[in-house]
Amino acid sequence: AVINVQGPCGDNLMEVAHKNNVDVEGACEASLACCTCHVILDEESFNKLEIPSVDEEDMLDLAPFLTPTSRLSCQIILAPELRGLTAQLPQATRNFYVDGHKPKPH
Numbered sequence: 001a002v003i004n005v006q007g008p009c010g011d012n013l014m015e016v017a018h019k020n021n022v023d024v025e026g027a028c029e030a031s032l033a034c035c036t037c038h039v040i041l042d043e044e045s046f047n048k049l050e051i052p053s054v055d056e057e058d059m060l061d062l063a064p065f066l067t068p069t070s071r072l073s074c075q076i077i078l079a080p081e082l083r084g085l086t087a088q089l090p091q092a093t094r095n096f097y098v099d100g101h102k103p104k105p106h
Contacts, residue, residue: 010078030074030075034059035059037093038066040070040089041085045069045084045087046068049082064092064093
């Protein structure tokens with residue numbers, strides 16, 4: 001299902017997803033300590049972003065269903081040039097905290 005959401009510039013995509021009841025996990029609360037907020041971007045959206053940091057790449061290496069356009073939604077900071085960004089949730093995420101545990105955003 002396609003869900004259109006809007007968020008203020010400066011928020012990260014994971015926060016906007018949570019505020020709009022999109023089922024993105026985010027177990028580490030954007031501290032770059034997990035890969036549960038993994039999203040798959042369309043190529044045009046992916047190419048608008050800065051290159052991911054080494055820390056983000058390390059976490060992405062742990063993500064199931066990784067693609068060439070995968071990113072962590074907590075590291076995508078909304079900006080005017082990202083208007084129309086398209087992200088897809090992967091088939092599954094990997095949460096090392098507790099199998100089956102899904103924390104609620106604060």
